[in-house]
Structures are given as C-alpha cells and as structure tokens.
Amino acid sequence: GKSGYEHYTLKEIHEQPRAVRQCLRGRPQPFEGSISIEELEDVPRPTEVQFAACGTSYHASLYAARLFRERGVRATAFLASEYDAAAVPIDEGTLVVGVTQSGETADTLRALRTANAVGARTLAVTNVVGSSAARETDRAMYVRAGPEIGVAATKTFTSQQVALAMLSSALTDDRSGEFVAALRALPDRIQSILDDSRAREIAAEYVGSDAYFFVGRGLAHPVALEGALKTKELTYEHAEGFAAGELKHGPLALVTPETPVIALVSGRANTERMLGTITEVRARGAPVVAVTDDPESVERRVDRVLRVPETHRRFFPILANVQLQLLAYWVANGLGRSIDKPRNLAKSVTVE
Ligand code: F6R
Numbered sequence: 001g002k003s004g005y006e007h008y009t010l011k012e013i014h015e016q017p018r019a020v021r022q023c024l025r026g027r028p029q030p031f032e033g034s035i036s037i038e039e040l041e042d043v044p045r046p047t048e049v050q051f052a053a054c055g056t057s058y059h060a061s062l063y064a065a066r067l068f069r070e071r072g073v074r075a076t077a078f079l080a081s082e083y084d085a086a087a088v089p090i091d092e093g094t095l096v097v098g099v100t101q102s103g104e105t106a107d108t109l110r111a112l113r114t115a116n117a118v119g120a121r122t123l124a125v126t127n128v129v130g131s132s133a134a135r136e137t138d139r140a141m142y143v144r145a146g147p148e149i150g151v152a153a154t155k156t157f158t159s160q161q162v163a164l165a166m167l168s169s170a171l172t173d174d175r176s177g178e179f180v181a182a183l184r185a186l187p188d189r190i191q192s193i194l195d196d197s198r199a200r201e202i203a204a205e206y207v208g209s210d211a212y213f214f215v216g217r218g219l220a221h222p223v224a225l226e227g228a229l230k231t232k233e234l235t236y237e238h239a240e241g242f243a244a245g246e247l248k249h250g251p252l253a254l255v256t257p258e259t260p261v262i263a264l265v266s267g268r269a270n271t272e273r274m275l276g277t278i279t280e281v282r283a284r285g286a287p288v289v290a291v292t293d294d295p296e297s298v299e300r301r302v303d304r305v306l307r308v309p310e311t312h313r314r315f316f317p318i319l320a321n322v323q324l325q326l327l328a329y330w331v332a333n334g335l336g337r338s339i340d341k342p343r344n345l346a347k348s349v350t351v352e
Contacts (some may be wrong), residue, residue, distance in 0.1 A: 007339045009150035009234070014194055017187040019145040019155040023162045024129045028184050035170040035179035039141050040234060046170055047093030049075040050120075052083040052111035056153040056229060057099040062222035063317060064099070064164035070314075071172040081352070085114035085134040091304070092346050094203050095171075096120045099164070101148070101156040102348040103131020110352060112137055125163055127156050136187040136256030139165060151347050154325050157226065162186065164350050182312030186319075189309045193322045202289060207262045211238035211330075213255065213278055213286075214324070215247060216264035216317075224264055227324035231344050233334035237316045244277040259286035262324065263302070266316040267294025275301055287337075288326075291320045 005011035027035055034280050050070050051061035061077035068075035078088070080098070090096070096115035100108045103126040107342045112133060115122050124133035127143040134140035145159035145196060150316060162183070206212075213229050216224035221243045228241035242251050244263070255261065261281045271294060278288050278301055288302040305326070308319040332339050 003153045006333070007150065008122050009152060009154060009339050013166070013329065014152050014156045015323070016155045016158050016322065017191045017194070018347060019159045020162050020190060021187045022146065023159040023184075024228065025144070025298065028120045030177070030180055030182045030184065033175040035166045035180070036308055037141055037166060037170045037280070038152045040123075040139055040170060043171070044049055044138060045076060045128050045173065046073065046095035046121075048091070048095070049073060049171075050088060050090075050094060050096045050115075051075070051077040051099055052080040052108055052115070053077070053099035054105055054107050056157045056226060057101060057108070059226040060091055060157060060160040060164055061097075061099045062225070062337055063219065064168060067165060067168035067314065071168060071174055073172055078111070080105070080111040082197070083111040083114070085111070085120065089232050090115070090118055090120045091239060094120050095123060097123045097125060098133050098137065099125045099160060100133050101127045101143070101153055101160065103128040103133035104348045104350055106350050106352045109133060109136065125160065125167065127159070129223055133348075151342055151345050152230060157298045158190070158321065161321075165314060179312055179314070182315055185311070186343070188313055188314060189319055190322055192309055194317060197306065197326050199306060199321060199326035200327050200330045202306065203327050204334060206287070206289075207331050207334040209237070209260050210256065210258040211240070211254065213251070213261045214239065214262060215242040215243075215244040215261055217244045217270045217316065220264040220266060220320060221316045223321045225325065227262060227328065230325060231326040231331065233345060234328045234339055235335055235337060237329070237331070237335075244274055247277060247280060249344075252280065252284070255281050255284040260287045260289060262289045262291060262327070264317070265290045265292040265294065265298050266313070267292065267297055269271060271297050278302060289290040293319070309317070
C-alpha cells in the first residue's frame with residue numbers, strides 16, 4: 001500500500017534513504033577507501049566506457065560518464081535510440097554499459113545487442129534481477145532500489161546515480177576515504193532533506209507558471225535535465241533543462257517573469273559562474289529558486305532557496321535532485337495531476 005502517502009510517487013521519494021542503503025550494502029570498503037562490487041570482481045578495467053540508456057536512465061548515464069572522465073577514462077553517454085554500435089569505434093578496451101531500471105526497455109536492449117554483435121564487452125546496470133538486459137550482457141550490476149510503482153522514476157534514479165558513482169570508482173581502482181565516507185553518509189543526508197524541505201511551499205508559490213527552467217553546470221547539468229523531465233511527466237507543464245552557459249545562446253529568449261528558473265548552485269564549484277547566470281535571468285524578471293549547499297553565498301541574489309546538506313563535491317547532484325523531485329511532485333499535486341500514472345506514459349517501454 002501507500003503507507004499513508006497520497007501517491008506511490010511521494011512514498012517512493014521518501015523511501016530513498018532505504019533504497020540507497022540497499023544499493024550501498026557491502027560495497028564501500030571504509031578501511032581501504034575503495035569500492036567492491038561483487039558482481040564485477042574480475043572484470044577487466046576498461047580504457048573507454050560507452051553508456052546507452054533512455055530518459056531518466058540517460059541522465060544517470062550523463063552523470064556517470066562525467067565521473068569516469070574525471071578519473072581519466074574516456075566515457076560517453078548515448079541515447080540508446082541513437083546508439084549505433086556499427087558507427088561508434090569500439091576496441092578491446094571498450095565497455096558498453098546499458099543503464100536500464102526495468103531491464104526491458106527496447107531501445108536499450110537493441111543498443112546492447114548491437115554492441116554484443118560487434119564484439120564489445122557489455123554490462124547492464126539494472127534494478128531487475130534476471131531482466132532481459134541482465135541476461136543478454138556479459139555482466140549485470142544490480143541497483144537494488146526495490147520495486148518502483150510510480151511510473152516516473154524517483155528512487156530508482158537516485159539509486160542508479162549511487163550505483164554508477166560506485167562503478168566509476170571500482171572500475172578505475174580509485175581510492176579515497178573521503179569519497180567512501182560521503183557515500184555512506186548519503187542516506188542520512190537525503191533523510192535530512194526529506195525532513196526539512198520547503199519544496200511544498202515554494203511549489204505553491206509558482207504553480208501556474210508558463211514554464212519551468214532548470215539550469216546547472218558540470219556534474220549538475222544532468223540533474224537539471226532530470227528536474228525538467230520529472231516536471232514534464234508529473235505536471236504536464238512546459239519544462240526545460242539547460243547547461244547554465246547555454247542560456248545566452250538562445251533559450252534566454254524564453255525567459256520572462258512568468259518562467260521560474262531553478263538554479264543548481266554548489267558552493268564547492270562554480271558558484272561565481274552560476275551567479276552570473278542568475279543575474280542574467282533576473283534581469284529579465286524571472287524568479288530564481290536556488291538549490292544549493294551554500295545558502296549564504298546566494299541568499300541575497302535569489303528569490304527562494306532550497307538547501308541541501310554539504311557533501312562530497314561529486315554527490316551534490318544526487319542531493320539536489322531530491323529537492324527537484326519534491327518540487328515537481330508538489331506542483332503536480334497543486335494542479336491535481338494523475339501523479340502515479342501520468343497520461344500517455346508506461347512504466348516499461350518495450351517498443352522501439
Ligand atoms: C522517467 C522514466 C523514463 C525511463 C525510461 C527508461 O521518469 O521513467 O524516462 O527512465 O523509459 O526506462 P528504463 O530505465 O527502465 O530503461
């Protein structure tokens with residue numbers, strides 16, 4: 001049942017501390033500062049990683065590709081429907097990773113099959129044990145978020161990000177006590193957001209806007225895209241995610257006093273450049289909501305603040321996304337939408 005929540009989606013947002021705990025179980029090694037993934041123990045270290053995924057899982061893949069690149073491994077995220085293994089160079093060091101919650105998404109399975117056909121090594125990162133993606137790849141890493149009933153991916157996205165952050169560390173033999181400690185603290189950090197979030201009251205202020213724009217840079221860019229996707233799905237309203245630096249190359253024409261801009265501002269990186277973007281959109285009259293771990297630096301420069309606790313630089317996007325989920329949920333709730341089963345959408349997309 002919904003355990004007293006009005007929707008499964010809200011229940012699943014609140015289940016995230018537990019989902020992440022399950023995802024982590026046994027994997028971080030606090031004494032070594034390393035990550036051990038049982039399913040992948042003897043997997044050779046890739047020299048290049050290609051991700052293929054759709055929708056929310058694609059956003060998790062963009063985040064993961066960036067983490068690999070930061071650790072010195074070439075990595076690219078492809079939309080599975082656009083992935084053409086025959087046209088993408090593959091060599092013996094390439095690992096093709098299909099990221100799919102359900103393990104049954106037709107576009108992602110097709111991408112994995114073409115990768116298998118050209119002789120690439122393949123890995124599925126999936127939430128469903130024994131799914132097609134798990135069976136048709138060389139190896140599977142399980143996300144262990146538990147079953148998700150809401151059509152919109154929430155706890156499974158958060159857990160995918162955590163799983164992929166661990167994957168990027170394990171496959172690059174990274175060792176960092178700080179990284180491991182911050183990973184293990186994530187369930188409590190997420191819990192504190194769920195306990196104190198002001199997303200509900202902020203959603204009530206901005207419900208009925210013409211559009212919602214999400215901006216982020218670097219590691220937070222994928223989460224800007226995800227915040228917009230979640231808002232589209234749950235609210236049926238116009239929402240877009242942008243790399244903050246791209247606004248001035250066109251999208252700024254859309255910005256008005258009726259289009260709130262939700263800005264992801266991490267004090268550990270990019271605050272100054274994000275403040276530049278914030279100044280640009282405010283000059284066009286747009287209200288700005290900052291999702292930030294550094295409220296002191298932004299408070300006077302924005303209209304509203306959704307704060308997230310401090311964490312390792314690499315995990316800011318994971319925490320910020322929880323606020324974006326709550327914001328999308330409460331806007332949709334205010335509009336009376338069919339939140340658990342949005343119109344036109346299915347949980348598992350088994351056609352190409
Ligand atoms: C968004 C959503 C979809 C899925 C996409 C891929 O909330 O649920 O965008 O992320 O259809 O599904 P999986 O991960 O099952 O391959």
